Amino acid sequence: MPHIPPAPPKSFLGLSVDRRYRFIYKPLVFLACLTPLAWMAGSLFGWFGLSAPVDTVKFLELRCGKTALNLIMLTLMVTPVRQLARLPHLLRLRRMLGLFAFFYAALHFTVYLVLDVDLDWRQVAADIVKRPYITVGFTALVLLIPLAVTSTQGMMRRLGRRWSRLHRLIYLIAALGVCHFYWQEKIDVREPLVYAGVLLVLFGYRWVRSPGMWAVLAPVFAPNAARRRTAAPGTDARAPGARPLRPPA
């Protein structure tokens, strides 16, 4: 994790960063995460002037699924945004986004289970085994469970380094989610392709920022420099401008 210089202290209503997050930003994000639920409920019961969708079950399935996928993408955006915009405290919002992603994914599966296939377990089992897009989506949901369970402070402390290794599963989950979306589309895959593109950018960002990439790319882009530097003992044999392998002690 690269070192992020702390943002200059700003005064907003005279609140400390800690209090701002706790009393303003987190509640706002919480409400924002509930709006898709409110939209669905509104459409179902005719609130806020919303009209009922013709195919209610499909509507609920699609809304929940897309919201879950959107929130997973948002959790993956937290790191780039806090690094690029120098907002290190954004990290405090990520758990909520992740848990809401799990909530909507679980709701998506519940709608499928209860409203779409009417708790027909044989049908569900057959779908999960035989229909690749359902297999993939179900796998993503199952993988989200350990992440949700280990999202507490206590679990983070207890798992230590293993916590961040476990939570790297989100990359796989995001890819499975986009796959699930792509595969259920009859022929118009434009929207899932947009998601795939965003995901690639997010993965690419991490790859570019990782030391591993320089190990691969340095000899390609600056072979001479690399060789010259290798020749000089005691120097960093990587591309000029590369960050040190270890953060300075």
Add this chain to the structure above:
Amino acid sequence: MAIRIPRIAPSQITPPEVFFNRRAFLAGALAAGAGGALGRAGAAVLPAAAGAPLKYSYDAADSVGALVHVPGQDEKPNTWEQITHYNNYYEFGTGKSDPAEYAGQLQTRPWSVAVGGEAEVTGSFPLETFLKPYALEERIYRFRCVEAWSMVIPWVGFPLAQVLKQFKPTSRAKYVAFETLYRPSQMPGQRVPILRWPYREGLRIDEAMNPLAFMVVGLYGRVLPNQDGAPLRLIVPWKYGFKSIKAIVRIVFTEQQPETTWSEAAPNEYGFYANVNPHVPHPRWSQATERRIGASLFHERQPTLMFNGYAKEVAYLYKGMNLHEYF
């Protein structure tokens, strides 16, 4: 300039009670011999405005015209709102509500239908001329989409077989091919190469001659709205919905099996026949059951019926064919 055909206010839509009463009235009128003006002897007159009332006949005693009932199944027709706001009509966009939103800009007059290929009578005919020989009747059919949802829809139109008789396909004609209008300026979906435009469909001649195959100009006793395929569409109730091509401008009789849009786009997923068949799953999902649009939220999926419940009427067409191969 695109003419926006106003959406019909819910208050203007015939309530189902009135609708069914009128049908009963018409049936009675026919029985009383007053049907001449409206009945089979009359020529189809199609007002230009979507939603304008149509004159048609309904003969409850006609087993073909009446819905084929399946015991235990809810066969109440879907509402006007459902049938006109949940459409797959990619010429106007791939979303289910896109057609209702964008189809209003399509101008359906003047309209002509070109008939060609292996037939004695060919040429290009203004819609009014094309429709003249036929008397309109109502058919309430189940409609099963390949996406595993279904509706029940009261169409108004005339049998496709009558069209074939009019144009007299020769002995070389083995198939009849249909083509949708290609007009990207009014059909925004056609500006995107999701499918190869124009949309094309086809039937074997004996399928087309089956009394269930139906040419449609109306819905709920009114002129068909654009999003449902106005001014002229096909309905083949025992096949998946995508066979029932909309906004037809060309009919060609061919010796060879014509290329059809969906089977061209994904040949392993959509075949030329596309008969509703619960035993042949789509490669990505099951076709064994379907969700009836408009059923209550906790209403169970219902089993999909062989040939969409019309096996008695159409199974003979596929005798000896391996329907897993010819899906």
